[in-house]
Amino acid sequence: MWDTYSAFANCYGGVIILGVKEESDKSWKTTGLKGTDREKLLKEFWDTINNYKKVSANILLDDDVEVYDIGEDIAIVIYVPMARREQKPIFINNNMFGGTFKRNHEGDYHCTNLQAKSMLRDQTESTMDMRIVESMTIDQLDKETIQSYRNRHRSFRPGHPWINLGDAEYLQKIGAAEMGKDKELHPTAAGLLMFGEEYRIVWEFPE
Secondary structure: OHHHHHHHHHOOOEEEEEOEEEOOOOOEEEOOOEHHHHHHHHHHHHHHHOOOOOEOOOOOOHHHEEEEEEOOEEEEEEEEOOOOHHHOOOEEOOOOOOOEEEEEOOEEEEOOHHHHHHHHHOOOOOOHHHOEOOOOOHHHOOHHHHHHHHHHHHHHOOOOOOOOOOHHHHHHHOOOEEEOOOOOEEEEHHHHHHHOOHHHHHHHOOO
16 A cells, blocks of 8 residues: 555545455455454554655645444545645655655556656745745635636546545645644635736735
């Protein structure tokens, strides 16, 4: 699963489901993760993902991991977000060139050294588009434009885990909004340029 975690984080995010598998007839069955081992399995997962010798960065929050009871068995569902530019590449086994993966269709593939170097080169501590515009709230973004963007995302990637999020959480996931010092959600510069009304954009970026 760690190859897939790296691949999802380095691309567009995705969902990992542990404890079920798809049969040849397209039916699903549990693989034997027992409910009685729930806490042990979760502790092992969090211990591993926070071990930098195994995974270069943990980009998950507690809410990104859910457990579902299926009879006496369980399924663990892990929602992997896309890593921010400054976090990439996400790699495993303390090996950036041998442990960086990308996602193509349904497979996880090793990144070339050049692809890993490209992600590393794109890292910055802060870029202009990441700046939080604390003078505005996300309510001042154009809702029609946001919905138009979400509809395009939905048609392009219908199974994406962010599709059913509320607008506020969705904007945060795509980097269009961030939490400010006041603990409120504000547009980023990228979010304002993408979803803001013209006069608000010009007010913030008069040049």
